[in-house]
Amino acid sequence: MGMTLTEKILARHSGLERVEPGQIINAKADLVLANELSAAVAIKVMRGIKGAGRVFDPARIALVADHFVPAKDAQSAGLAKLMKDFAAEQNIEHFFDVGRGGIEHVVLPEEGLVAPGELIVGGDSHTCTYGAFGAFATGMGSTDIAAAFVLGEVWLKVPASIKLVYSGTPGPMVYAKDIMLRTVGELGIDGGTYRAIEYHGTTVDELSITGRITMANMAIEAGAKNGIFHADQKTIAYVEERTDRPFLVERADADAVYERTIAIDIAGMEPQVACPHTPDNVHPISEVTRDTLPVDQVFIGSCTNGYIEDLRIVAKILEGKQIASNLRVIVNPGSQKVWMKAADEGILTTLAAAGCAVNTPGCGACFGGHMGTLGDNERAISTTNRNYVGRMGSPKAEIYLASPATCAASALTGRITDPRVLELAGV
Amino acid sequence: MEDTLRGHAHKYGKNVDTDVIIPGKYCNIVDQVELGKHALEGLDPEYTARMKPGDIIVAGTNFGCGSSREVAPIAIKGSGTSAVIAKSFARIFYRNALNIGLPIFESAEAVDGIEMGDEIELEPATGVVRNITKGTSYQAAEFPPFMRSLIDAGGLVPYVERRLVEQSAP
Numbered sequence: 001m002g003m004t005l006t007e008k009i010l011a012r013h014s015g016l017e018r019v020e021p022g023q024i025i026n027a028k029a030d031l032v033l034a035n036e037l038s039a040a041v042a043i044k045v046m047r048g049i050k051g052a053g054r055v056f057d058p059a060r061i062a063l064v065a066d067h068f069v070p071a072k073d074a075q076s077a078g079l080a081k082l083m084k085d086f087a088a089e090q091n092i093e094h095f096f097d098v099g100r101g102g103i104e105h106v107v108l109p110e111e112g113l114v115a116p117g118e119l120i121v122g123g124d125s126h127t128c129t130y131g132a133f134g135a136f137a138t139g140m141g142s143t144d145i146a147a148a149f150v151l152g153e154v155w156l157k158v159p160a161s162i163k164l165v166y167s168g169t170p171g172p173m174v175y176a177k178d179i180m181l182r183t184v185g186e187l188g189i190d191g192g193t194y195r196a197i198e199y200h201g202t203t204v205d206e207l208s209i210t211g212r213i214t215m216a217n218m219a220i221e222a223g224a225k226n227g228i229f230h231a232d233q234k235t236i237a238y239v240e241e242r243t244d245r246p247f248l249v250e251r252a253d254a255d256a257v258y259e260r261t262i263a264i265d266i267a268g269m270e271p272q273v274a275c276p277h278t279p280d281n282v283h284p285i286s287e288v289t290r291d292t293l294p295v296d297q298v299f300i301g302s303c304t305n306g307y308i309e310d311l312r313i314v315a316k317i318l319e320g321k322q323i324a325s326n327l328r329v330i331v332n333p334g335s336q337k338v339w340m341k342a343a344d345e346g347i348l349t350t351l352a353a354a355g356c357a358v359n360t361p362g363c364g365a366c367f368g369g370h371m372g373t374l375g376d377n378e379r380a381i382s383t384t385n386r387n388y389v390g391r392m393g394s395p396k397a398e399i400y401l402a403s404p405a406t407c408a409a410s411a412l413t414g415r416i417t418d419p420r421v422l423e424l425a426g427v
Numbered sequence: 428m429e430d431t432l433r434g435h436a437h438k439y440g441k442n443v444d445t446d447v448i449i450p451g452k453y454c455n456i457v458d459q460v461e462l463g464k465h466a467l468e469g470l471d472p473e474y475t476a477r478m479k480p481g482d483i484i485v486a487g488t489n490f491g492c493g494s495s496r497e498v499a500p501i502a503i504k505g506s507g508t509s510a511v512i513a514k515s516f517a518r519i520f521y522r523n524a525l526n527i528g529l530p531i532f533e534s535a536e537a538v539d540g541i542e543m544g545d546e547i548e549l550e551p552a553t554g555v556v557r558n559i560t561k562g563t564s565y566q567a568a569e570f571p572p573f574m575r576s577l578i579d580a581g582g583l584v585p586y587v588e589r590r591l592v593e594q595s596a597p
Contacts, residue, residue, distance in 0.1 A: 024571070024573040037454050037455065037496070037498075038495065038496075038497070040457060041457065041497055041498070044457070045584065048584060049584055049587050049588060049591075050588045050591075051588060051591045051592070052587070052588075052591060067454070067455075068454075068455050072455075073455070075455045075456070076455045079455055079457075122495075123495060124494075124495055125493065125494045125495040125519060127495075139495040139519055140495060140519060140522065140523075141495050141496070141497035141519060141522060141523035141526060141527075142497040142523075143497060143523070143526035143527060143582075143583050143584070144522060144523075144526060144583065146587075147583055147584075147586075147587045150587055150591065151587060151590055151591065151594065153590075155573070157571070189442060189489060189492055190442070190488060190489035190492065190515070190517070193489065193515070193517060193518055194518055220493075223489065223492060223517055223518065225518055278442060367446075367451035367454075367494070368446070368450060368451035368452055369451050369452060369454070370452075373452070386444075386446065386493060386494075388444040388446040388447060388469075388493060389444075389446065389447050389469055389470070390446050390447055390450045390451075390469035391446045391451070393452075395447070395450075395469045395472075
């Protein structure tokens with residue numbers, strides 16, 4: 001009996017010939033990640049572990065200041081400083097301060113810190129993003145991260161895998177985000193709990209690396225432990241451009257056992273929107289636009305959709321136009337490198353000229369931290385990944401999740417809008 | 428861990444997510460008591476004012492879904508809440524709760540058999556849930572053996588200390 005892609009990686013990292021769902025293993029981590037919030041608690045826990053003076057390997061730890069940066073207040077500055085001092089004390093070179101990094105999940109792949117077949121744990125639930133590269137990656141809390149800092153290993157329960165097989169070519173203005181929203185809608189927000197999601201099919205073979213990132217990123221929105229793609233030539237080219245580190249591309253066995261296989265046909269699918277207040281409350285855009293839904297804020301960014309490809313889509317729709325007068329648009333390029341690329345391509349100027357506020361990279365607006373918090377009775381449409389009550393600020397605000405194209409179209413009209421309408425109108 | 432926990436039930440629905448357990452704006456707080464002042468603020472702003480130390484949160488499936496923020500169980504603990512009973516827990520929250528020592532009980536029957544305000548008695552060691560008000564009793568799901576051994580060892584930190592000794596052994 002064969003193994004799934006997740007099982008293959010877990011077996012190799014735990015020194016076992018094979019593993020089975022439900023089995024508890026000790027697995028070696030290739031990389032342990034934390035941001036200033038999860039690191040602050042993890043460092044505190046680590047200080048309390050007897051015999052734990054040093055991290056297991058300073059080269060295998062990445063620390064990224066991204067949640068409350070630039071520091072929103074003295075308390076947040078204190079957390080970032082705690083992490084910075086820890087990096088210096090432990091000789092951790094992969095420390096990314098404001099201006100040199102950005103959102104952790106955008107930064108790590110860019111910096112060549114993620115490669116196929118690797119095992120990555122992070123003190124952030126969207127660590128599952130790295131499954132886009134054929135790595136096993138999962139989010140954990142700070143105490144688990146403290147243990148991983150010290151031991152370089154984590155205990156894991158091997159998850160059963162769900163195989164998702166996508167077919168069909170996305171229609172106009174339909175993107176990876178729409179495909180993943182539909183997937184979360186089908187699975188439900190606990191449909192993947194304690195499970196691995198393995199993405200297959202011609203549709204995802206054709207997707208860009210960014211598209212796969214968007215999809216792997218939201219595996220957690222179905223409750224999954226990880227979401228994983230098979231690495232292909234695109235993946236290998238991306239990674240080899242960024243690191244000389246050797247890596248091993250794993251493949252699921254032909255006779256791997258999946259708990260469930262779900263076929264998802266994308267042909268003819270409309271752009272999708274997750275309506276308030278859960279990411280699985282997903283509807284085709286034509287159902288959502290039956291009502292006129294004026295918007296107060298459009299947010300473009302995050303570890304889901306803060307990439308250069310995303311900004312290009314938005315810039316193309318907004319170029320030479322003005323956003324509607326009833327709303328504000330906040331754009332956060334995902335990383336310093338994305339920001340610079342967008343500047344080089346004239347995208348930042350295009351967006352600013354259209355009336356968008358372009359921020360520095362960071363997580364703030366997405367999780368209601370700062371730099372774009374929603375007020376009472378406000379409605380937002382956002383390229384982010386969660387729309388729980390209060391996620392972006394006031395518990396009385398409404399959040400709709402959609403693709404960069406749908407968000408940009410809504411920015412122009414001032415209400416939630418089908419981007420295909422704009423295309424037909426020759427925008 | 429205490430032998431028995433006793434308190435009144437505060438009952439909520441399914442998918443109680445980490446954003447309502449401790450809203451993002453408070454995630455730069457590290458102190459447990461300070462965090463506790465905002466527990467469940469996004470779901471039930473009156474919770475901390477109404478609850479008494481020892482009270483118990485009772486909820487549906489997928490409790491704690493969303494972010495990996497360990498401050499979510501820390502805030503619940505910091506509020507004086509003694510335990511959470513749910514039909515099921517989200518994966519990261521489950522690990523975090525055990526790691527920080529927040530007692531959790533998984534039992535759909537118990538949740539269905541408890542109403543807001545019922546007096547509840549819990550035995551963390553055995554997983555027994557007693558509804559004193561209604562005179563009923565339930566058995567929560569057992570922890571898998573590995574997790575039980577972690578709990579019995581006093582949590583993840585003593586486990587790590589033991590592993591460190593094993594790793595350095597010749």
